[in-house]
Amino acid sequence: xxxxxxxxxxxxxxxxxxxxxxxxxxxxxxxxxxxxxxxxxxxxxxxxxxxxxxxxxxxxxxxxxxxxxxxxxxxxxxxxxxxxxxxxxxxxxxxxxxxxxxxxxxxxxxxxxxxxxxxxxxxxxxxxxxxxxxxxxxxxxxxxxxxxxxxxxxxxxxxxxxxxxxxxxxxxxxxxxxxxxxxxxxxxxxxxxxxxxxxxxxxxxxxxxxxxxxxxxxxxxxxxxxxxxxxxxxxxxxxxxxxxxxxxxxxxxxxxxxxxxxxxxxxxxxxxxxxxxxxxxxxxxxxx
Numbered sequence: 001x002x003x004x005x006x007x008x009x010x011x012x013x014x015x016x017x018x019x020x021x022x023x024x025x026x027x028x029x030x031x032x033x034x035x036x037x038x039x040x041x042x043x044x045x046x047x048x049x050x051x052x053x054x055x056x057x058x059x060x061x062x063x064x065x066x067x068x069x070x071x072x073x074x075x076x077x078x079x080x081x082x083x084x085x086x087x088x089x090x091x092x093x094x095x096x097x098x099x100x101x102x103x104x105x106x107x108x109x110x111x112x113x114x115x116x117x118x119x120x121x122x123x124x125x126x127x128x129x130x131x132x133x134x135x136x137x138x139x140x141x142x143x144x145x146x147x148x149x150x151x152x153x154x155x156x157x158x159x160x161x162x163x164x165x166x167x168x169x170x171x172x173x174x175x176x177x178x179x180x181x182x183x184x185x186x187x188x189x190x191x192x193x194x195x196x197x198x199x200x201x202x203x204x205x206x207x208x209x210x211x212x213x214x215x216x217x218x219x220x221x222x223x224x225x226x227x228x229x230x231x232x233x234x235x236x237x238x239x240x241x242x243x244x245x246x247x248x249x250x251x252x253x254x255x256x257x258x259x260x261x262x263x264x265x266x267x268x269x270x271x272x273x274x275x276x277x278x279x280x281x282x283x284x285x286x287x288x
Contacts, residue, residue: 071090
Protein backbone atom coordinates (compact mmCIF):
# COMPACT_ATOMS: atom_id res chain seq x y z
CA UNK A 1 0.00 0.00 0.00
CA UNK A 2 1.49 3.32 -1.00
CA UNK A 3 -0.07 5.48 1.71
CA UNK A 4 -0.11 4.34 5.29
CA UNK A 5 -2.73 6.86 6.41
CA UNK A 6 -6.19 7.13 4.78
CA UNK A 7 -5.99 10.91 4.93
CA UNK A 8 -2.93 10.91 2.68
CA UNK A 9 -4.58 8.65 0.12
CA UNK A 10 -7.76 10.75 0.17
CA UNK A 11 -5.76 13.92 -0.42
CA UNK A 12 -4.00 12.26 -3.32
CA UNK A 13 -7.21 11.27 -5.07
CA UNK A 14 -8.87 14.63 -4.42
CA UNK A 15 -5.93 16.28 -6.14
CA UNK A 16 -6.09 13.62 -8.85
CA UNK A 17 -9.71 14.50 -9.66
CA UNK A 18 -9.40 18.26 -9.10
CA UNK A 19 -6.61 18.59 -11.65
CA UNK A 20 -8.58 16.66 -14.26
CA UNK A 21 -6.17 13.75 -14.63
CA UNK A 22 -8.98 11.22 -14.59
CA UNK A 23 -10.89 12.91 -17.40
CA UNK A 24 -7.67 13.56 -19.31
CA UNK A 25 -6.81 9.85 -19.35
CA UNK A 26 -10.36 8.56 -19.79
CA UNK A 27 -11.35 7.22 -23.22
CA UNK A 28 -14.66 5.79 -24.37
CA UNK A 29 -14.22 2.72 -22.17
CA UNK A 30 -13.19 4.09 -18.79
CA UNK A 31 -10.26 3.91 -16.40
CA UNK A 32 -9.31 2.50 -13.04
CA UNK A 33 -6.26 3.38 -10.95
CA UNK A 34 -4.22 0.94 -8.89
CA UNK A 35 -1.09 1.53 -6.83
CA UNK A 36 1.20 -1.46 -6.89
CA UNK A 37 4.16 -2.74 -4.88
CA UNK A 38 6.31 -5.83 -4.97
CA UNK A 39 4.02 -7.64 -2.58
CA UNK A 40 1.12 -7.32 -5.03
CA UNK A 41 -1.31 -4.75 -6.41
CA UNK A 42 -3.93 -2.99 -4.33
CA UNK A 43 -6.86 -1.39 -6.12
CA UNK A 44 -7.36 2.08 -4.65
CA UNK A 45 -8.78 4.12 -7.46
CA UNK A 46 -11.99 4.75 -9.34
CA UNK A 47 -13.74 2.00 -11.26
CA UNK A 48 -15.37 3.59 -14.30
CA UNK A 49 -17.26 0.44 -15.21
CA UNK A 50 -17.23 -1.04 -18.71
CA UNK A 51 -15.99 -4.35 -17.34
CA UNK A 52 -12.89 -2.93 -15.67
CA UNK A 53 -13.35 -4.51 -12.26
CA UNK A 54 -10.77 -4.99 -9.57
CA UNK A 55 -10.27 -8.70 -10.22
CA UNK A 56 -9.59 -8.11 -13.92
CA UNK A 57 -7.05 -5.41 -13.09
CA UNK A 58 -5.32 -7.63 -10.53
CA UNK A 59 -5.15 -10.41 -13.10
CA UNK A 60 -3.65 -8.02 -15.65
CA UNK A 61 -1.06 -6.87 -13.09
CA UNK A 62 -0.06 -10.47 -12.46
CA UNK A 63 0.02 -11.31 -16.16
CA UNK A 64 2.14 -8.32 -17.11
CA UNK A 65 4.03 -8.01 -13.82
CA UNK A 66 7.44 -8.67 -15.38
CA UNK A 67 6.91 -6.02 -18.06
CA UNK A 68 5.57 -3.53 -15.51
CA UNK A 69 8.50 -4.12 -13.20
CA UNK A 70 10.91 -3.25 -16.00
CA UNK A 71 9.35 0.19 -16.61
CA UNK A 72 11.79 2.93 -15.63
CA UNK A 73 9.51 5.98 -16.01
CA UNK A 74 6.23 5.66 -17.94
CA UNK A 75 5.19 3.13 -20.54
CA UNK A 76 2.06 1.90 -22.34
CA UNK A 77 1.14 -1.80 -22.24
CA UNK A 78 -1.79 -3.49 -24.02
CA UNK A 79 -3.29 -6.85 -23.09
CA UNK A 80 -4.13 -8.50 -26.40
CA UNK A 81 -6.56 -11.04 -24.94
CA UNK A 82 -8.86 -8.50 -23.26
CA UNK A 83 -8.08 -5.37 -25.26
CA UNK A 84 -7.38 -3.44 -22.07
CA UNK A 85 -4.75 -0.70 -22.32
CA UNK A 86 -2.50 0.12 -19.38
CA UNK A 87 -0.40 3.18 -18.59
CA UNK A 88 2.35 2.20 -16.15
CA UNK A 89 4.05 5.07 -14.28
CA UNK A 90 6.94 4.51 -11.88
CA UNK A 91 6.77 6.69 -8.77
CA UNK A 92 9.72 5.19 -6.89
CA UNK A 93 11.96 2.11 -7.18
CA UNK A 94 9.23 0.01 -5.53
CA UNK A 95 5.98 1.79 -6.35
CA UNK A 96 4.00 1.87 -9.59
CA UNK A 97 0.81 3.66 -10.56
CA UNK A 98 -1.18 1.84 -13.24
CA UNK A 99 -4.11 3.20 -15.27
CA UNK A 100 -6.46 0.88 -17.15
CA UNK A 101 -8.93 1.68 -19.91
CA UNK A 102 -10.60 0.28 -22.98
CA UNK A 103 -10.73 2.18 -26.24
CA UNK A 104 -7.62 3.95 -27.48
CA UNK A 105 -4.10 3.05 -26.27
CA UNK A 106 -2.38 5.64 -24.10
CA UNK A 107 -0.43 8.18 -26.14
CA UNK A 108 3.10 9.41 -25.43
CA UNK A 109 1.66 12.79 -24.47
CA UNK A 110 -0.70 11.22 -21.90
CA UNK A 111 2.13 9.15 -20.42
CA UNK A 112 4.41 12.17 -20.09
CA UNK A 113 1.65 14.29 -18.55
CA UNK A 114 0.67 11.56 -16.10
CA UNK A 115 4.29 11.03 -15.02
CA UNK A 116 4.83 14.71 -14.25
CA UNK A 117 1.52 15.05 -12.44
CA UNK A 118 1.87 11.92 -10.33
CA UNK A 119 5.41 12.80 -9.31
CA UNK A 120 4.16 16.14 -7.99
CA UNK A 121 1.19 14.60 -6.15
CA UNK A 122 3.30 11.81 -4.68
CA UNK A 123 5.85 14.27 -3.32
CA UNK A 124 3.13 16.58 -2.01
CA UNK A 125 1.32 13.88 -0.03
CA UNK A 126 4.48 12.27 1.34
CA UNK A 127 5.92 15.64 2.32
CA UNK A 128 2.74 16.64 4.20
CA UNK A 129 2.58 13.28 5.98
CA UNK A 130 6.24 13.23 6.91
CA UNK A 131 6.39 16.85 8.00
CA UNK A 132 3.79 15.86 10.58
CA UNK A 133 5.86 12.83 11.54
CA UNK A 134 9.02 14.91 11.74
CA UNK A 135 7.38 17.34 14.16
CA UNK A 136 6.15 14.40 16.24
CA UNK A 137 9.62 12.85 16.43
CA UNK A 138 11.35 16.16 17.11
CA UNK A 139 9.02 16.88 20.02
CA UNK A 140 10.33 13.69 21.67
CA UNK A 141 14.02 14.45 21.27
CA UNK A 142 15.68 15.09 24.59
CA UNK A 143 19.01 16.17 23.15
CA UNK A 144 20.62 17.20 19.89
CA UNK A 145 23.64 19.09 18.73
CA UNK A 146 24.48 21.33 21.67
CA UNK A 147 23.20 24.81 21.03
CA UNK A 148 22.05 23.84 17.54
CA UNK A 149 18.80 22.82 15.87
CA UNK A 150 17.02 19.53 16.33
CA UNK A 151 17.72 17.48 13.20
CA UNK A 152 15.41 14.74 11.95
CA UNK A 153 16.35 12.41 9.08
CA UNK A 154 13.52 10.60 7.31
CA UNK A 155 14.64 7.27 5.86
CA UNK A 156 11.28 5.48 5.60
CA UNK A 157 9.96 6.61 2.23
CA UNK A 158 11.92 9.18 0.25
CA UNK A 159 14.92 10.59 2.08
CA UNK A 160 14.63 14.10 3.51
CA UNK A 161 16.24 16.22 6.23
CA UNK A 162 14.40 18.47 8.68
CA UNK A 163 15.77 21.03 11.14
CA UNK A 164 13.42 22.26 13.88
CA UNK A 165 10.49 20.85 11.94
CA UNK A 166 11.37 22.60 8.67
CA UNK A 167 12.43 20.83 5.49
CA UNK A 168 16.09 21.52 4.70
CA UNK A 169 16.72 22.46 1.08
CA UNK A 170 19.68 20.39 -0.17
CA UNK A 171 20.39 21.65 -3.68
CA UNK A 172 23.10 19.06 -4.35
CA UNK A 173 21.47 15.71 -5.17
CA UNK A 174 24.78 13.87 -4.65
CA UNK A 175 25.29 15.48 -1.23
CA UNK A 176 21.82 14.39 -0.19
CA UNK A 177 22.53 10.87 -1.45
CA UNK A 178 25.85 10.72 0.41
CA UNK A 179 24.07 11.73 3.61
CA UNK A 180 21.50 8.97 2.97
CA UNK A 181 24.38 6.51 2.55
CA UNK A 182 25.69 7.62 5.95
CA UNK A 183 22.25 6.88 7.40
CA UNK A 184 22.33 3.43 5.77
CA UNK A 185 25.65 2.82 7.55
CA UNK A 186 23.94 3.63 10.89
CA UNK A 187 26.63 6.15 11.81
CA UNK A 188 29.54 3.97 10.67
CA UNK A 189 32.24 5.19 8.30
CA UNK A 190 31.50 5.53 4.59
CA UNK A 191 34.75 5.25 2.66
CA UNK A 192 35.54 7.38 -0.36
CA UNK A 193 35.75 4.25 -2.51
CA UNK A 194 32.29 3.01 -1.52
CA UNK A 195 30.74 6.48 -1.90
CA UNK A 196 32.13 6.78 -5.44
CA UNK A 197 30.92 3.27 -6.28
CA UNK A 198 27.38 4.05 -5.03
CA UNK A 199 27.02 7.64 -6.22
CA UNK A 200 29.13 7.66 -9.38
CA UNK A 201 29.03 4.02 -10.42
CA UNK A 202 29.57 4.87 -14.08
CA UNK A 203 32.93 6.54 -13.33
CA UNK A 204 36.35 5.06 -12.76
CA UNK A 205 37.92 5.37 -9.32
CA UNK A 206 40.37 8.08 -10.32
CA UNK A 207 41.36 11.62 -9.40
CA UNK A 208 38.28 13.14 -11.06
CA UNK A 209 35.85 10.95 -9.13
CA UNK A 210 37.79 11.60 -5.92
CA UNK A 211 37.43 15.33 -6.50
CA UNK A 212 33.66 14.87 -6.94
CA UNK A 213 33.54 13.07 -3.60
CA UNK A 214 35.57 15.81 -1.86
CA UNK A 215 33.34 18.52 -3.33
CA UNK A 216 30.25 16.67 -2.06
CA UNK A 217 31.73 16.23 1.41
CA UNK A 218 32.56 19.95 1.54
CA UNK A 219 28.97 20.79 0.63
CA UNK A 220 27.66 18.72 3.55
CA UNK A 221 30.12 20.27 5.98
CA UNK A 222 28.98 23.76 4.94
CA UNK A 223 25.33 22.70 5.12
CA UNK A 224 25.51 21.62 8.76
CA UNK A 225 27.73 24.55 9.68
CA UNK A 226 25.09 26.90 8.26
CA UNK A 227 22.41 25.03 10.20
CA UNK A 228 24.39 25.61 13.38
CA UNK A 229 25.25 21.95 14.07
CA UNK A 230 28.62 21.21 12.44
CA UNK A 231 29.17 18.19 14.71
CA UNK A 232 26.39 16.22 12.96
CA UNK A 233 28.54 15.35 9.93
CA UNK A 234 32.20 14.38 10.45
CA UNK A 235 34.98 13.65 7.99
CA UNK A 236 38.47 12.23 8.05
CA UNK A 237 40.93 11.34 5.34
CA UNK A 238 39.07 9.24 2.76
CA UNK A 239 35.95 8.68 4.85
CA UNK A 240 32.96 10.39 6.44
CA UNK A 241 30.20 9.52 8.89
CA UNK A 242 27.06 10.77 10.59
CA UNK A 243 27.13 11.36 14.34
CA UNK A 244 24.12 9.24 15.11
CA UNK A 245 23.65 10.43 18.68
CA UNK A 246 23.13 14.04 17.51
CA UNK A 247 20.17 13.39 15.21
CA UNK A 248 16.77 11.72 15.25
CA UNK A 249 15.95 9.24 12.50
CA UNK A 250 12.98 6.94 11.96
CA UNK A 251 15.32 4.13 10.81
CA UNK A 252 17.47 4.37 13.96
CA UNK A 253 14.38 4.48 16.18
CA UNK A 254 12.95 1.41 14.45
CA UNK A 255 16.17 -0.55 14.96
CA UNK A 256 16.16 0.33 18.66
CA UNK A 257 12.54 -0.80 19.07
CA UNK A 258 11.01 2.67 19.12
CA UNK A 259 7.39 3.49 18.17
CA UNK A 260 7.92 3.59 14.39
CA UNK A 261 5.79 1.74 11.86
CA UNK A 262 7.76 0.47 8.86
CA UNK A 263 5.55 0.24 5.73
CA UNK A 264 8.13 -1.27 3.37
CA UNK A 265 9.58 1.94 1.95
CA UNK A 266 13.19 2.73 2.83
CA UNK A 267 15.31 5.41 1.10
CA UNK A 268 13.09 4.70 -1.88
CA UNK A 269 14.81 7.20 -4.19
CA UNK A 270 18.10 5.25 -4.09
CA UNK A 271 18.38 1.82 -5.80
CA UNK A 272 21.42 0.85 -3.69
CA UNK A 273 19.17 0.91 -0.58
CA UNK A 274 17.05 -2.02 -1.78
CA UNK A 275 19.23 -4.56 0.02
CA UNK A 276 18.56 -2.90 3.37
CA UNK A 277 14.87 -2.50 2.47
CA UNK A 278 14.65 -6.25 1.82
CA UNK A 279 16.38 -6.96 5.14
CA UNK A 280 13.95 -4.67 6.96
CA UNK A 281 10.97 -6.38 5.31
CA UNK A 282 12.32 -9.79 6.34
CA UNK A 283 12.91 -8.53 9.87
CA UNK A 284 9.40 -7.18 10.12
CA UNK A 285 7.89 -10.43 8.80
CA UNK A 286 9.89 -12.46 11.31
CA UNK A 287 8.62 -10.26 14.14
CA UNK A 288 5.05 -10.81 12.97
